[in-house]
Amino acid sequence: MVSKDDVRAMDEELFTVIIGGQAGQGVKKAGEAVSKFFLEKGRYVFEMDDYQSLIRGGHNFASVSSSTEELFSHHMRADVVVNLDKTSYEMHKKNLTPDGLNFYNSDEIENGEGIGLPLTSMSKEFQRPQLIMGVTGIAVLAAVVGENKDSLVSLVNSVYPRGKEDNTAFSKLVYDEVLDKVGSTLDLKEGDCRNRMFPGNHVIALGAASAGLDIYFAYPMTPASSILHFYASHGDKLGVTAVHPESEIAVANMAIGATIAGARSMVGTSGGGFALMAEAFSLAGMVESPVLFVLSSRPGPATGVPTYTEQGDLGFALHQGHGDFPRIVASPGYMEEAFYLTADMLSLLWKYQTPGIILTEKHLSESSMCMDVDPSKVRTVDPRMHEEDTGYKRYLFTEDGVSPLTFPPSKEAIKWNGEEHDEYGLTTSRSEEVAAMHDKRYMKEKAILEELKDRHTVNVYGSGENVIFTYGSTTLSVREALRCSGIEAKVVQPIYLRPLPTWELKKHVEGRSIVVEQSVAQQFSTLLEDKIGLEPTSVIKRYDGRPFDPMDLAGKIKEAIR
Amino acid sequence: MSGDLDTGAEITWCTGCGNFGILAAVKKAVKKLEENGIQREDIVISTGIGCHGKIFDYLDLSGIYSLHGREVASAEGIKLGNPDLKIIAFGGDGDCYGEGLAHLLFAAKRNIDITVIVHNNGAYALTTGQASPTSPKGFKGPATPMGSVEPPIEPIGLLLSAGASFVARGYAGKVKHMSDLIVQAVEHPGFAHIDVVQPSVVFTDYYEEYNDLVDELEDTRSTKFEAMELARESDRLPIGVFYREERPTYNEELLGERNPVKDRLSDEKRLKEIRSFLDV
Ligand SMILES: Cc1ncc(C[n+]2csc(CCOP(=O)(O)OP(=O)(O)O)c2C)c(N)n1
Ligand code: SF4
Ligand SMILES: [Mg+2]
Numbered sequence: 001m002v003s004k005d006d007v008r009a010m011d012e013e014l015f016t017v018i019i020g021g022q023a024g025q026g027v028k029k030a031g032e033a034v035s036k037f038f039l040e041k042g043r044y045v046f047e048m049d050d051y052q053s054l055i056r057g058g059h060n061f062a063s064v065s066s067s068t069e070e071l072f073s074h075h076m077r078a079d080v081v082v083n084l085d086k087t088s089y090e091m092h093k094k095n096l097t098p099d100g101l102n103f104y105n106s107d108e109i110e111n112g113e114g115i116g117l118p119l120t121s122m123s124k125e126f127q128r129p130q131l132i133m134g135v136t137g138i139a140v141l142a143a144v145v146g147e148n149k150d151s152l153v154s155l156v157n158s159v160y161p162r163g164k165e166d167n168t169a170f171s172k173l174v175y176d177e178v179l180d181k182v183g184s185t186l187d188l189k190e191g192d193c194r195n196r197m198f199p200g201n202h203v204i205a206l207g208a209a210s211a212g213l214d215i216y217f218a219y220p221m222t223p224a225s226s227i228l229h230f231y232a233s234h235g236d237k238l239g240v241t242a243v244h245p246e247s248e249i250a251v252a253n254m255a256i257g258a259t260i261a262g263a264r265s266m267v268g269t270s271g272g273g274f275a276l277m278a279e280a281f282s283l284a285g286m287v288e289s290p291v292l293f294v295l296s297s298r299p300g301p302a303t304g305v306p307t308y309t310e311q312g313d314l315g316f317a318l319h320q321g322h323g324d325f326p327r328i329v330a331s332p333g334y335m336e337e338a339f340y341l342t343a344d345m346l347s348l349l350w351k352y353q354t355p356g357i358i359l360t361e362k363h364l365s366e367s368s369m370c371m372d373v374d375p376s377k378v379r380t381v382d383p384r385m386h387e388e389d390t391g392y393k394r395y396l397f398t399e400d401g402v403s404p405l406t407f408p409p410s411k412e413a414i415k416w417n418g419e420e421h422d423e424y425g426l427t428t429s430r431s432e433e434v435a436a437m438h439d440k441r442y443m444k445e446k447a448i449l450e451e452l453k454d455r456h457t458v459n460v461y462g463s464g465e466n467v468i469f470t471y472g473s474t475t476l477s478v479r480e481a482l483r484c485s486g487i488e489a490k491v492v493q494p495i496y497l498r499p500l501p502t503w504e505l506k507k508h509v510e511g512r513s514i515v516v517e518q519s520v521a522q523q524f525s526t527l528l529e530d531k532i533g534l535e536p537t538s539v540i541k542r543y544d545g546r547p548f549d550p551m552d553l554a555g556k557i558k559e560a561i562r
Numbered sequence: 563m564s565g566d567l568d569t570g571a572e573i574t575w576c577t578g579c580g581n582f583g584i585l586a587a588v589k590k591a592v593k594k595l596e597e598n599g600i601q602r603e604d605i606v607i608s609t610g611i612g613c614h615g616k617i618f619d620y621l622d623l624s625g626i627y628s629l630h631g632r633e634v635a636s637a638e639g640i641k642l643g644n645p646d647l648k649i650i651a652f653g654g655d656g657d658c659y660g661e662g663l664a665h666l667l668f669a670a671k672r673n674i675d676i677t678v679i680v681h682n683n684g685a686y687a688l689t690t691g692q693a694s695p696t697s698p699k700g701f702k703g704p705a706t707p708m709g710s711v712e713p714p715i716e717p718i719g720l721l722l723s724a725g726a727s728f729v730a731r732g733y734a735g736k737v738k739h740m741s742d743l744i745v746q747a748v749e750h751p752g753f754a755h756i757d758v759v760q761p762s763v764v765f766t767d768y769y770e771e772y773n774d775l776v777d778e779l780e781d782t783r784s785t786k787f788e789a790m791e792l793a794r795e796s797d798r799l800p801i802g803v804f805y806r807e808e809r810p811t812y813n814e815e816l817l818g819e820r821n822p823v824k825d826r827l828s829d830e831k832r833l834k835e836i837r838s839f840l841d842v
């Protein structure tokens with residue numbers, strides 16, 4: 001085993017803050033404030049929120065890493081750790097860099113390691129002592145890096161519009177206390193990043209909106225829920241209606257219904273909800289309805305670990321729905337890609353009239369990262385439309401299997417049929433018609449494959465004899481591991497998983513190959529074995545619900561290529 | 563669309579099946595609706611799976627042959643996509659009162675402006691006559707050879723409790739009456755439900771009993787409670803509109819004046835809005 005200390009981040013400017021506390025102490029908000037602070041210094045930021053499925057108590061933390069260079073992940077070794085309660089103190093002692101500063105609540109812990117702040121007694125005089133606790137995070141950071149008090153106050157004002165006065169007052173108290181106890185000992189360089197940061201789910205939502213999404217249907221399920229919340233609050237402006245019906249079964253079937261009216265529809269859920277959508281997914285394949293499904297994974301099986309991350313749904317996504325029909329499954333490896341890929345998928349599905357999946361994970365959905373996209377670069381493709389006044393057949397045979405669309409009101413009936421059908425869309429069980437319609441749908445699969453061959457389907461980062469295969473949000477962890485450790489390797493990330501761009505991937509089957517993924521059954525590795533005959537030298541996997549810590553991962557990669 | 567709404571598909575219902583009555587009533591209703599100013603092409607249908615679902619193939623109207631139990635959800639989706647359309651969902655008692663019951667109750671609750679017609683034949687006909695949610699206790703079918711041990715549900719009371727703003731019962735043997743109900747249901751601004759008592763000549767051939775029992779209502783009941791009481795009467799088979807009220811529809815409350823497919827943002831406007839989100 002390579003111990004963690006063998007691998008230290010080579011990025012001198014990397015600066016990480018971890019804030020831990022109970023649910024209800026404003027840990028997430030504290031992370032947001034720290035992120036904002038870094039952003040205002042022109043630094044690149046990555047924020048990962050670790051929280052449990054409860055509303056009060058328990059243990060939550062936010063890890064915010066930043067650098068003057070572009071970075072791809074949070075880190076679990078922090079320069080500053082702020083523990084708002086005892087559990088946090090116990091948990092995060094191990095997360096300090098050798099020169100890291102550890103802050104804890106000295107009213108709860110006697111003679112702890114690090115710097116004790118009497119947070120309970122300091123907050124007592126305020127109306128809601130628990131609620132203002134979170135502001136400690138940004139106050140500590142501002143003090144130790146020598147930020148002036150006025151800037152702290154204006155930042156607190158902007159991040160905590162509710163309870164402004166108390167938060168500001170408390171932050172000043174903490175700031176003074178920290179200056180008093182340790183002074184400003186840490187150095188923080190300004191960078192030239194001008195980007196804003198977004199959580200992955202908002203990026204997905206904006207991507208779909210920029211491709212003309214009309215309606216988003218969803219039933220709440222972490223980690224997909226924030227897409228629903230985003231559209232519910234901002235959909236009006238973006239021209240997107242948010243609908244929350246009685247179940248995921250309703251969600252998927254309504255979305256198909258909406259496409260019949262001509263509305264671009266998307267749904268979002270996690271594994272359990274996606275399981276309930278199985279039959280409708282198949283219906284979408286049969287009626288040729290281009291619904292875009294967002295599957296944001298959390299650890300399974302069943303309810304699993306609701307607020308954490310995993311890649312255990314890859315096989316499920318690839319095989320969702322009974323019967324043979326074409327579908328496209330794609331998974332973004334970073335924020336910008338989440339934006340363009342979601343937009344692209346919506347167009348692609350309407351072009352080929354078949355369902356598709358954006359497969360992602362909690363780690364991308366709910367982590368926030370700096371992002372720079374240009375919505376005018378989104379390519380929207382109009383679907384093939386029926387132009388004549390007569391002769392409409394919903395399932396007209398064509399060369400590529402794609403039949404022209406038309407929407408009601410229409411003088412000629414438009415028959416979308418979930419039973420096997422003829423070209424008009426009337427039910428049939430005649431052998432030649434059954435086979436012919438299968439052939440028609442299968443032709444679309446081939447057409448999709450051809451289209452993908454002309455597209456950018458695989459991201460390749462870096463170079464070297466060692467090839468690391470990964471996908472989805474794990475790509476972020478791998479890229480950060482390499483960036484910070486200086487390990488030379490080539491990272492190969494398929495953006496599309498079905499059809500899998502084997503023609504591209506095969507080019508990278510050479511030398512030593514490592515697969516990195518978050519599935520105990522190593523589903524991704526198995527897929528590569530099946531499809532491109534990859535025989536990985538080693539498979540690095542993590543399946544405890546947590547994303548990889550980049551330095552930890554770097555250690556494992558080092559070991560694998562030694 | 564053919565003048566008589568035929569598609570040319572071969573009809574595979576058993577001779578004498580109550581579904582013929584429903585098909586005839588729908589065709590009549592569509593003609594009447596056209597006279598009343600509703601365009602035929604604005605009527606869109608969805609159907610579940612069962613003998614009832616085959617009506618999809620026999621009506622030259624746009625729509626979707628959906629899944630077993632999901633025709634109501636499909637119908638709601640179409641309505642939300644384009645609220646100017648008039649949607650009629652056709653379900654079975656197994657399909658709509660069993661497999662897909664949640665969709666039905668929620669559609670009623672939210673008062674989305676669609677019409678649901680349930681071909682209630684008291685059996686799962688297409689799957690060879692198993693007991694359905696409306697089969698009486700003691701009903702014998704291949705899955706209950708000794709007789710069903712479950713009592714039936716009473717759909718009208720159920721829908722009224724859920725909040726349906728228009729609830730009616732029709733009878734497959736009274737085509738003219740049923741077609742009037744369909745016209746009223748489609749014209750009703752809100753969720754409209756018609757439970758159609760539909761004998762299956764194979765599994766529930768109760769034409770004679772129903773012909774004796776059937777009783778056309780003169781007017782609707784003024785309270786839900788009275789309507790529920792009426793639905794439970796067993797010495798006669800009251801048909802007609804049991805209850806109606808007007809309340810805001812889900813589609814109007816959710817969308818306001820906006821029609822998702824007609825009132826899209828221009829590309830320019832959308833781009834501008836997205837930019838404003840992305841920019842600092
Ligand atoms: C999900 C699913 N389960 C089961 C079936 C099989 N199935 C087809 S029709 C039917 C029952 C039909 O009963 P009902 O809805 O009352 O329609 P009817 O045939 O009586 O008109 C069933 C169980 C199916 N098609 N889909
Ligand atoms: S089985 Fe019954 S419901 Fe089905 S077509 Fe025959 S008579 Fe009608
Ligand atoms: Mg039935």
